[in-house]
Amino acid sequence: MIIVLKKDTAPDKVNEMIRRFEEMDLQVQEIRGVHETILGLIGDTSRLDTDDIKSMNIVAEVKRIQEPYKNANRKFHPDDTIVDVSGRKIGGGHFQVIAGPCSVESREQMTAVAAAVKASGAGLMRGGAFKPRTSPYAFQGLRAEGIEYLLEAKKTSGLPIVTEIMNAAHLPLFENVDVIQVGARNMQNFELLKELGKVNKPILLKRGLANTIEELLMSAEYIMAGGNKNVILCERGIRTFETATRNTLDISAIPIIKKQSHLPVIVDPSHASGIRWMVHPLSMAAIAVGADGLIIEVHDHPEEALCDGAQSLTPDQFDEVMQDVKRTVTFFGKQMD
Ligand code: PEP
Numbered sequence: 001m002i003i004v005l006k007k008d009t010a011p012d013k014v015n016e017m018i019r020r021f022e023e024m025d026l027q028v029q030e031i032r033g034v035h036e037t038i039l040g041l042i043g044d045t046s047r048l049d050t051d052d053i054k055s056m057n058i059v060a061e062v063k064r065i066q067e068p069y070k071n072a073n074r075k076f077h078p079d080d081t082i083v084d085v086s087g088r089k090i091g092g093g094h095f096q097v098i099a100g101p102c103s104v105e106s107r108e109q110m111t112a113v114a115a116a117v118k119a120s121g122a123g124l125m126r127g128g129a130f131k132p133r134t135s136p137y138a139f140q141g142l143r144a145e146g147i148e149y150l151l152e153a154k155k156t157s158g159l160p161i162v163t164e165i166m167n168a169a170h171l172p173l174f175e176n177v178d179v180i181q182v183g184a185r186n187m188q189n190f191e192l193l194k195e196l197g198k199v200n201k202p203i204l205l206k207r208g209l210a211n212t213i214e215e216l217l218m219s220a221e222y223i224m225a226g227g228n229k230n231v232i233l234c235e236r237g238i239r240t241f242e243t244a245t246r247n248t249l250d251i252s253a254i255p256i257i258k259k260q261s262h263l264p265v266i267v268d269p270s271h272a273s274g275i276r277w278m279v280h281p282l283s284m285a286a287i288a289v290g291a292d293g294l295i296i297e298v299h300d301h302p303e304e305a306l307c308d309g310a311q312s313l314t315p316d317q318f319d320e321v322m323q324d325v326k327r328t329v330t331f332f333g334k335q336m337d
């Protein structure tokens with residue numbers, strides 16, 4: 001970090017500032033000109049807030065050289081992180097498809113969809129028990145009962161479960177859940193992220209509707225700073241001026257995130273587009289730009305779905321998409337194991 005001090009700052013003020021940074025275990029390189037002093041901070045500056053420093057009386061300008069996240073940063077962890085979910089690997093050349101309904105609606109639905117997506121090659125299954133809905137009058141999910149049905153479907157299919165948490169107080173219900181999802185709307189629920197930092201399970205962190213890539217990585221940093229290093233990132237479309245699709249899939253986010261971070265990145269073409277037929281082309285695009293997996297909504301009767309039917313594939317349509325997914329993943333040199 002570079003700090004430019006205001007012209008003609010008194011030397012005792014400069015020395016006081018240097019001492020404060022040194023007390024924080026940072027090395028300070030001082031360049032003293034005739035009128036101007038510049039301080040270069042060396043060490044872990046991730047704990048410093050540039051706005052706080054800018055607000056100091058003697059500071060003219062602050063420039064961050066290093067990203068404010070350390071745990072999630074590829075600079076400090078050059079190798080890809082491989083997240084292992086009961087033997088299903090994600091990242092570092094391993095590709096997984098997570099599939100299932102938007103919401104868990106019944107025992108029969110969950111068991112049937114789990115069997116179908118497994119037969120088509122999905123490695124994990126999804127299903128929301130706690131649903132973040134825009135309207136308080138819309139279906140809110142089966143909650144604890146939904147988790148029960150997911151666990152039953154896990155038993156019959158053998159597929160690990162991915163499901164969303166909205167409140168840390170619900171954590172005891174997630175004891176046998178394999179991957180805990182943080183939805184787009186909770187990406188910056190920092191208290192929830194801190195609690196998930198203490199959990200010994202992989203976290204699927206979805207990008208917020210209006211959040212930057214750096215903010216996504218900072219949210220991952222919250223979880224990792226707490227000790228939980230198993231974070232999978234998910235690009236699920238962001239809100240733009242475009243109305244033709246539900247969201248806009250930020251396809252460039254995938255290579256950027258993979259350059260800046262070692263964490264696996266998956267893509268959600270269902271929520272990104274909101275349109276069933278777009279799941280196939282967006283899945284192909286995601287694989288081509290280097291995604292480590294996909295999360296796809298599949299429903300046995302999409303027309304009767306209680307949530308997101310328009311973007312849900314039937315098991316047959318999912319099977320068709322999977323044929324091309326398998327071919328394309330192999331073409332790009334990754335394995336689905
Ligand atoms: C979901 O995956 O069920 C979901 C609600 O997605 P998002 O948080 O990305 O909107």
Ligand code: MN
Binds near residue numbers: 102103271297307308
């Ligand atoms: Mn959904």
